[in-house]
Amino acid sequence: MKVKLWGTRGSIPSPGPETIRYGGNTSCVGVTLSDGSMLALDAGTGIRSLGLALAAEPARLHILLTHLHLDHIQGLVFFAPAFQPQTEIVIWGPASPEASLRDRIARYISAPLSPVEVRELPCDVSFRHCPQTEWEIGPARISAASVAHRGPTLGYRIDDGDSSLVYIPDHEPALGADLDALEEDWISGFGLARNASLLIHDGQYADAEYPDHVGWGHSSLSHALSFARRTNAERTVLFHHDPMHSDERLDQLGREAQERWSAIGGAVGGIELGVERAEYELAARAPSAVPI
């Protein structure tokens, strides 16, 4: 399984000279399964670059949406494969009692917000609510579970062979809870993330920033570290960077994360900040994720 980060920013695209290293595109992760099947996790503005990279690539693609906040779907109408008639796209996402996944996404892909309507997309696109039970895409087993964020929001686990990728980009598991003291089965997202080879997890706020954002649906650095430790993630990538965090600020947070991870007994190289275009290869039977 190969993983590439196409957008690591949270909330709103943040291009500019101050974010050039970590990137300004919003959430999108490309996953190539062991048989070559292609998944995209979320469709923030990063999916535009993924689409360009796919140019002559697979005719079938799955997009797994965690939720429908704009920073996770904004790139859909700029995703080149969606405009190719030979492409089949399956979009998975959370169910809602209010409306179907298709109708909720169509609120964005419609006038006046979009120049095209869902029905006008040339590709063969379908929309599916994620089941509560595990399902398969190619050689991978996919699990989705609701996690603590604002509105219906999922986290995903992808198991391919002996390696596992867990993606929970928007997550506030410590809302009203002490993550260090709580029993495992009472921690939001725990069942998904346990013993992941690679955990991509919300790390939006510095600890000092969190008190002003309680209930906004995101994690502080302390919360992300606690979650990674409790779930025994082999390697954790902190993701969904705050748009106010410059490269220099993220460098500081990255150093702090590594120091604190080591202080609680974490392995060297076990935690890092997500960088746009960074790639990871999760070897089939290797006990650890290997950077490339």
Next chain:
Amino acid sequence: MTTQKPLELILARNLMSALSTPAFLVDEGGVLVFYNEAAGALLGKRFEELGTVGAEEWGSLFGPFDENGEPIPYDELPLVVAVRNGRPAHADFEISSADGARHQVEVSAFPILTAHGSQGAIAVFWPASSGNGVVG
């Protein structure tokens, strides 16, 4: 994937933990999975001392008793009505705490319904203002 509590129960527990109103939480099978500190004070026993209690068993922890002092059948308790029937229920009754003290309380219970069906129910207790008898 490790079995864990549904998110709705996790969030309910987190909310209940912050309340000073006695509150009880059961899962979809009627198992008592949590009560908060205020409920522990009312019962005379903290949840951490007791742990989860199976359906059909937890009712006997605190009575409850009707206006004649008779035990109220488990099936008629508001929390049971809420989780089984998926609708809110209310009752006035008397409970007995661990030290034997009796407390008249009003109880309201409501189901936790999600896109995937019922996940459990919550009951809140507070001192009775007037009246007796199960109405839920």
